[in-house]
Amino acid sequence: MNPTMKKIFLAPFALTGLTLALAGCGGGSTTVNEDPYKGITTTSSGCTSSSAQCGVFYIDYPVSGLNFDCSSNTKEHYQTQEDGNSVTGGCLATDKVNFYIQGATTSRKITFGEIDLAKIRPKKISTQPAPIRLIDIAQSMTGKTIQNQSMDDETYRVLVGLVRVFQAVGVEQNVNVAGDLQPIALLSTFKDDLKGLDADVSKADFIDGSYATKLKPWVNLDTVDNATAQKVADQLILMSNVSVYTANFLAASTTEGELGGFYGKTTGTSKKESIANLYLLTDRKGYTSGYAVQWTGVPVISETDTSIGSAVARLKLLTQVPPAKINATGLSNDWFNPFTKKISTPLKLFTPNSTDALTLNQGTLFNDTTVPGTEFLYKFTTNDTKAPVSNDVYGKWNQTLNGENFEGGIDIYKANAVTYLSNQVFKTENNVKSGESYVFPLYANITFNFTDSKTNPSVKLGVVIDENGDIRTNIADPSNSSDLSSNQCPTVDAATMKDSRGVQQYRIGTTGVANFSANDKSITIRMILSNPVFGSLDGVLVGLNTPLIYSPINPTDGIPQYTPSGVRINVQNLVVGKDPSKGINITSWDGQAATEATWGNMLAISQYTYNENNKTTTTPEQVALATRTDGTMTIKVADCYAIKNKS
Numbered sequence: 001m002n003p004t005m006k007k008i009f010l011a012p013f014a015l016t017g018l019t020l021a022l023a024g025c026g027g028g029s030t031t032v033n034e035d036p037y038k039g040i041t042t043t044s045s046g047c048t049s050s051s052a053q054c055g056v057f058y059i060d061y062p063v064s065g066l067n068f069d070c071s072s073n074t075k076e077h078y079q080t081q082e083d084g085n086s087v088t089g090g091c092l093a094t095d096k097v098n099f100y101i102q103g104a105t106t107s108r109k110i111t112f113g114e115i116d117l118a119k120i121r122p123k124k125i126s127t128q129p130a131p132i133r134l135i136d137i138a139q140s141m142t143g144k145t146i147q148n149q150s151m152d153d154e155t156y157r158v159l160v161g162l163v164r165v166f167q168a169v170g171v172e173q174n175v176n177v178a179g180d181l182q183p184i185a186l187l188s189t190f191k192d193d194l195k196g197l198d199a200d201v202s203k204a205d206f207i208d209g210s211y212a213t214k215l216k217p218w219v220n221l222d223t224v225d226n227a228t229a230q231k232v233a234d235q236l237i238l239m240s241n242v243s244v245y246t247a248n249f250l251a252a253s254t255t256e257g258e259l260g261g262f263y264g265k266t267t268g269t270s271k272k273e274s275i276a277n278l279y280l281l282t283d284r285k286g287y288t289s290g291y292a293v294q295w296t297g298v299p300v301i302s303e304t305d306t307s308i309g310s311a312v313a314r315l316k317l318l319t320q321v322p323p324a325k326i327n328a329t330g331l332s333n334d335w336f337n338p339f340t341k342k343i344s345t346p347l348k349l350f351t352p353n354s355t356d357a358l359t360l361n362q363g364t365l366f367n368d369t370t371v372p373g374t375e376f377l378y379k380f381t382t383n384d385t386k387a388p389v390s391n392d393v394y395g396k397w398n399q400t401l402n403g404e405n406f407e408g409g410i411d412i413y414k415a416n417a418v419t420y421l422s423n424q425v426f427k428t429e430n431n432v433k434s435g436e437s438y439v440f441p442l443y444a445n446i447t448f449n450f451t452d453s454k455t456n457p458s459v460k461l462g463v464v465i466d467e468n469g470d471i472r473t474n475i476a477d478p479s480n481s482s483d484l485s486s487n488q489c490p491t492v493d494a495a496t497m498k499d500s501r502g503v504q505q506y507r508i509g510t511t512g513v514a515n516f517s518a519n520d521k522s523i524t525i526r527m528i529l530s531n532p533v534f535g536s537l538d539g540v541l542v543g544l545n546t547p548l549i550y551s552p553i554n555p556t557d558g559i560p561q562y563t564p565s566g567v568r569i570n571v572q573n574l575v576v577g578k579d580p581s582k583g584i585n586i587t588s589w590d591g592q593a594a595t596e597a598t599w600g601n602m603l604a605i606s607q608y609t610y611n612e613n614n615k616t617t618t619t620p621e622q623v624a625l626a627t628r629t630d631g632t633m634t635i636k637v638a639d640c641y642a643i644k645n646k647s
Contacts, residue, residue, distance in 0.1 A: 044076075044078050044079075045078055045079060045080060045081040045088060045089050045090060046068070046070060046078040046089045046090035046091055047090040047091065047092070048090055053092050053093055053094075054090045054091070054092065054093065055090065055091055055092060055093030055094075055095065055117040055121060055124060055130055056088055056089070056090040056129040056130070057088065057089055057090065057091075057097070057117065057120070057121075057129050057130040057131070057132045058083075058086040058087060058088045058089075058129040058130075058131060058132065059080060059086075059087050059088075059089075059132050059133075059134070060131060060132070060133045060134060060236055060239065060240065060419075061134045061162075061163070061166055061181070061236060062082070062086065062087040062182070062183035062184070062419070062420055063080060063087060063166055063183075063184055063185075063186060064079075064080050064081050064082045064087050064183065064184070064185045064186065065079050065080065065081075065185050065186030065187060065188075065190075065191065066079060066080045066087075066089075066099060066101065066186060067079050067099065067100045067101055067102050067109075067191075068080065068089055068091075068097050068098060068099050068100070069097070069098045069100075070091035070092060070095045070096075070097060071091070071095045071096040071097070071098075072091070072092045072094070072095050073091075078090075078091075079186075082183060082185070085419045085420075085422070085513040085514075085515070086129070086419055087183065088129055091117060092117075093117055093118065093121070093124050094117065094118050095117050095118075096114050096115065096116050096117070097114065097115045097116075097117060097132075098112075098113075098114045099112040099113060099114075099115070099137060100112055101186060101191055101194065102191060102194065103188060103190075103191035103192035103193070103194050103195070104188055104191075104192060105192045105195065106192060106194050106195035108194040108195055108197045108199075108200055109194065109200050109201075110165075110194070110200070110201040110215070111200065111201065111202050111203055112137050112140075112141060112162070112203070113136075113137040113138070113139075113140030113141040113203065114140055115132055115136055115137065115140055117130060118383075120132060120136065120368070121367055121368065122366070122367055122381070122382045122383045122384075123367050123369075123380070123381055123382065123383055125367075125369065128369075130368070131240070131368050131417065133236065133240050134159060134162055134163065134233075134236055135159060135236065135237060135240065135338065135339065137162065138155050138156075138158040138159035138162060139155050139339075141155075141158050141203040141206060141207070142154050142155045142158055142203075142207060145339050145340065146159070146339045147339075149230075149233075149234060149237065151226065151230075154207060156233070157207075157209070158203075158206045158207060159233050159236075160226060160229045160230050160233050161206045161209070161211055161212075161229075162206065163229045163230075163232045163233045163236070164212075164221060164224050164226065164228075164229035165211070165215065165219065165221070166184055167179075167223075167224040167228070167229055167232060168219045168220060168221045168223050168224045169184045169186070169190075169219055170182055170184045171220075171223045171224060172219055172220060172223070173185070176423060176431065177430075177431055177432075177433065178223060178224045178228045179228045179231055179232060179430065179431075180232075180423060180430060180431035181232055181235055181236070181420045181421075182420060182422070182423055182431075183420070183422075193218055194218055196217040196218060197214060197215070197217055197218060198214070198217070199214065201214050201215060235284075237338050238284060238285060238286045238338075239284060239418060240338045241282050241286065241336050241338055242282050242283060242284055242417065242418045242510060243281075243282060243414045243415060243416055243417050243418075244279070244280070244281055244414070244415050244416045244526065244544050244545075244546045245278070245279075245280040245281070245282065245288075245290075245412055245413070245414055245415075246277075246278055246279055246280070246412070246413050246415065246546050246548060247261070247262040247276070247277065247278040247292075247395075247410050247411060247412050247413065248261060248262060248277045248278070248548050249261045249262055249263065249275035249276060249277060249295075249314075249315065249318075251263060251311035251312075251314070251315075258311070258374050258376050259373075259374060259376065259377055259411060260373040260374045260377075260408075260409045260410070260411060261275065261311075261373075261410075261411060262275060262276040262277065262278060262292075262397075262408075262410045262411070263275050263314065263408050263409060263410075264397060264398075264399070264406045264407050264408015264409070265406065265407075265408060266404050266405065266406050267404075267405045267406065267407060268404055268405065270298070270404065271298050272296055272297055272298055272404065272406075273296070273297070273298070273299060273314050273317065274294060274295065274296040274317075274399070274401075274406055274408065275294070275295050275314055275315070275317055275318070276292045276293060276294040276295070277292065277293045277548050277602060277606070278290070278291075278292040278293075278410075278412075279291060279292075279528055279541060279544065279546075279548070279602060280328055280347075280528075281509060281510065281526060281527075281528050281544070282336075282510075283470040283471075283507060283509065283510035284418070284468050284469050284470050284510050284511075285333065285468055285470055285494075286333035286334065287330050287331065287332070287333050287470075287507050288328055288330065288332050288333070288335055288347060289328050289329070289330030289507055289508065289528055289530060290327075290328045290528045290530055291325055291326060291327045291328060291349065291528065291530040291539065291602075291603070292325070292326050292328075292349055292358065293323045293324070293325055293602055293603055293606045294323065294324045294325075294326055294358070295317040295318055295321050295322075295323055295324070296317070296321065296324070296401065296406075297317055297320060297321040299313050299314050299315075299316040299317055299320065300316060300320055301313055301316065318606075318609060318610070319609065319610060319613035319614070321610075322607070322610050322622060323603065323606035323607055323610060324351070325352070325530075325538075325539065325603050326349040326350060326351050326352075326358055327349060327350055327352065327530045327531065328347065328348075328349050328530065329348065329349075329350065330506065330507045330530075332345060332347050332348070335347040335360070336365065340364075341364055341365040341366075341368075342363070342364045342365075342392075343360060343361065343362055343363045343364075343371075346359045346360060346361040347359070347360045348360075351401070352532055356399070356400050356401050356402065357399065357400065358397060358398075358399040358401075358406075359397060359398055359399065360395070360396075360397050360410065360412075361396055361397060361398060362392055362394065362395065362396035362397075363393070363394065363395035363396065363410070363412060364392075364393040365412075365414060366378070366381045366382050366393075367381050367382065368414065368417075369381065369413065369414055369415070370411065370412070370413055370414070371395040371410070371411065371412035371413075371414075372393070372394060372395065372411060373394055373395040373396075373409035373410050373411040373412075374394070374409065374411070375387050375388075377411055378393065378394070394409060395409055395410040395411060395412050396408070396409055396410065397409075397410050413546075415545075415546045416512065416526070416544070416545055416546060418469075418510065418511070418512050418513065419512075419513050421469050421511060421513070421514045421523070422513075422514040422515075422516050424514070424516040424521075424575070425439075425514035425515065425516045425521050425522070425523060425571065425575055426439075426440060426469065426511075426514040426523060427439045427440060427575065428440045428441075428467040429467065429644070429646050430467060432646050433646065434646050434647065435645065435646065436645065436646055437578055437643050437644065437645050437646075438643070438644055438645075438646060439571060439574045439575060439643060440465055440466070440467055440469075441464050441465060441466045441467055441489075442464065442465045442569075442571070442574075442584075442637075442641065443462070443463075443464050443474055443486075443489045443637070443638035443640060443641040444462075444463055444464075444465075444569075444584065444635050444636060444637050444638055444641070445460050445461065445462050445463070445485040445486070445487075445635070445636050445638055446460065446461050446463055446586065446633055446634070446635050447459070447460050447633065447634045447635070447636070448460075448461065448537055448540065448599065448631055448632075448633055449631045449632045449633065449634070450536075450627070450628060450630075450631040451629065451630050451631050451632075452627040452628070452629075455624070455627045456536055456627060456628055456631075457482070459481075459482060459483070459484060459535065459536055459537055460483055460484060460485035461473065461475075461484040461485060461529075461534070461537060462474030462475055462476065462484060462485045462486035462638065463508070463527075464492075465511060465523070465525070465569075469510060469511040470507065470509070470510045470511070471507075471508050471509035471510060471511070471525060471527055472492065472497065472505050472506060472507050472508060473505045473506045473508055474486045474488075474489075474490070474499075474505065474638070475503060475504075475505060475506075475533075476488060476501075476503065477503075478503060478504060478533055481533065481534065481535025481536070482535065482536075484534065484535075484537070486638065487638050487639035487640055488501070488638075488640050489638060489640035489641060490503070492505055506531060506533070508527045508528065508529055509525060509526050509527030509528065509542070509543075510525075510526060511523050511524060511525055511526075512524035512525070512526060512543075515568070520570075521570065521571055521572040521575045521576060522568040522569060522570045522571060522572075523568060523569050523571065524543060524566060524567065524568045525542065525543050525567055525568065525569060526542060526543040526544050526545075526567070527540075527541075527542040527543060528540075528541055528542075528544070529541075529542075536628055538603070539601040539602060539603035539604060539628075540599050540600075540601050541564040541599060541600050541601065541602060542564065542567055542599045542633070543564065543565070543566055543567035543568075544564040545563065545564065545565060545566040546563065546564070547562065547563040548562060548563075548602060562600050562602070562605055562630075564598075564599065564600045565588040565589075565595075565598050566588060566589060567586060567587070567588055567597050567598075567599075567633070568586070568587060568588075568589065569584055569585075569586050569635060570584060570585045570586070570587065570594075571584050574637075574643060578643050580637045580641055580642065580643060583636065583637060584635055584636075584637055585634075585635060586633050586634065586635040596632050597632060597633040597634070597635075598630065598631070598632055598633070599630060599631055599632070599633060600629065600630045601628055601629055601630065603625070604625050604626060604627075604628040604629045604630075605629050605630075607622055607625045607626045608626040608629055610622070610626075611623065611626045
């Protein structure tokens with residue numbers, strides 16, 4: 001095991017996302033033009049995160065120049081601005097935010113919805129802007145939650161209308177083709193052209209569909225039909241769930257309440273208990289994969305430990321029973337309802353070579369960060385002083401294991417949401433014009449090197465970053481787990497994941513953002529390898545950038561934890577040079593500086609912890625697994641890969 005891994009510590013509340021330090025409001029402002037016929041003047045994006053009461057937010061559809069007013073300040077007006085890979089604004093964290101489009105020289109305006117920031121993000125997180133989705137704006141315009149993704153649903157129809165307008169603006173500005181999600185800028189001159197409208201466009205116009213006719217003098221909506229807008233709307237809906245989802249065995253008692261962690265016990269008489277760590281990844285098409293490491297048994301308490309509480313006692317299992325891995329299938333694409341934010345379809349994790357399943361069957365996501373398993377965590381996350389009206393908001397799970405039934409609670413943490421993929425880097429056949437070249441799908445082979453290289457030879461894995469921004473395997477011979485690479489570029493059936501050669505492939509990850517600057521043409525990736533087919537790579541975590549604890553704790557020492565660092569693939573030679581022969585490379589980063597790309601294996605780390613406390617009884621298989629805790633990566637473009645031109 002890498003000796004540096006054991007020396008990394010993190011305070012409990014920081015680890016689980018509970019240090020949601022308040023940030024606040026301040027910054028620039030602007031003055032209202034008192035002439036109602038001349039419109040408004042906006043020169044600021046509102047308050048900033050450096051101010052104590054500010055609630056910074058970002059819009060999932062990246063529209064800069066979108067006007068908004070904060071309910072606490074009716075004299076000043078603001079507009080969103082581009083900030084890196086997102087578009088942001090800011091009001092007081094307790095404000096209601098009204099969105100609209102209006103120029104400085106005309107009173108004509110397009111009115112959208114009002115968003116209550118305190119409902120979107122009741123608990124501030126200083127480093128994370130609150131996500132305001134176009135879904136949220138549409139639901140505020142109708143006052144109804146989307147029930148189904150059809151044009152018969154009033155709110156979904158409004159969502160499609162909003163998308164259609166922004167798409168048409170993007171086409172008119174020549175920044176994207178219809179159907180591609182890219183940033184648009186509502187420039188002052190463009191907003192001033194609203195003076196050509198015969199009347200204001202209201203929420204009611206989006207509800208009844210008359211917006212399309214009323215807006216024709218301003219933007220040509222004929223360039224984007226409803227079917228195309230629906231595809232982008234569905235993309236936004238799926239994107240709202242794309243994240244890393246984690247849970248851990250951390251349990252803590254305070255005077256205010258308890259964290260339960262990922263914990264349960266048998267419903268029978270055996271007195272067995274269960275704790276677990278969990279890593280899940282939901283991709284851009286909505287599929288979820290990953291695994292949990294579970295410890296199940298009856299904790300043995302020594303005479304000197306008789307005074308410890310049950311939450312600490314169960315941590316004894318980490319060194320008393322070997323860890324077991326249970327896999328998420330990667331076949332569920334609707335476990336979180338994006339509109340209600342509840343677990344709508346139970347997510348199952350299966351024990352290898354068994355029908356035994358652990359099911360995540362209940363829970364509601366609050367603050368876009370947390371599914372609480374206890375009343376304490378619910379109150380902490382929501383800022384509510386009262387217990388929830390219904391207990392169905394709590395995270396729950398059940399399991400059948402070797403003929404026994406278990407059930408328990410779980411705290412789930414959502415982190416590292418994704419953004420649109422800039423077409424300056426993420427070039428596909430779908431988002432470039434005829435005659436232009438495109439880079440993705442990108443076929444490559446990643447070489448995984450082990451820190452314990454004497455015991456573990458390097459393994460190559462073929463991967464594809466597809467046209468949606470998701471990552472799948474490209475394995476040539478699935479029977480050869482020592483070489484999982486391929487230099488062929490087959491297509492794949494999305495339903496079966498069998499490629500055109502008849503080889504079974506696997507969903508393993510997705511992309512985060514596409515970076516485009518003078519010194520950075522790259523795309524960030526995150527992957528979880530969770531299937532015995534991967535051999536010595538089974539359990540590998542790449543680019544998740546989210547910590548989990550891995551061993552029992554000494555309160556004086558802190559919490560041993562491992563964080564899989566961020567990872568990006570640098571594609572300068574493909575995007576700018578258009579020359580695959582010059583290659584690509586893969587790195588992690590420290591600030592702006594590139595570092596060697598690394599990976600970790602939560603299963604192997606857990607096994608290492610067990611082995612260190614049971615050196616005389618471990619099996620050869622357990623010893624071997626514990627040597628595969630971490631390592632580095634390199635990457636090479638597959639021999640078959642070529643940059644193509646759109647006909």
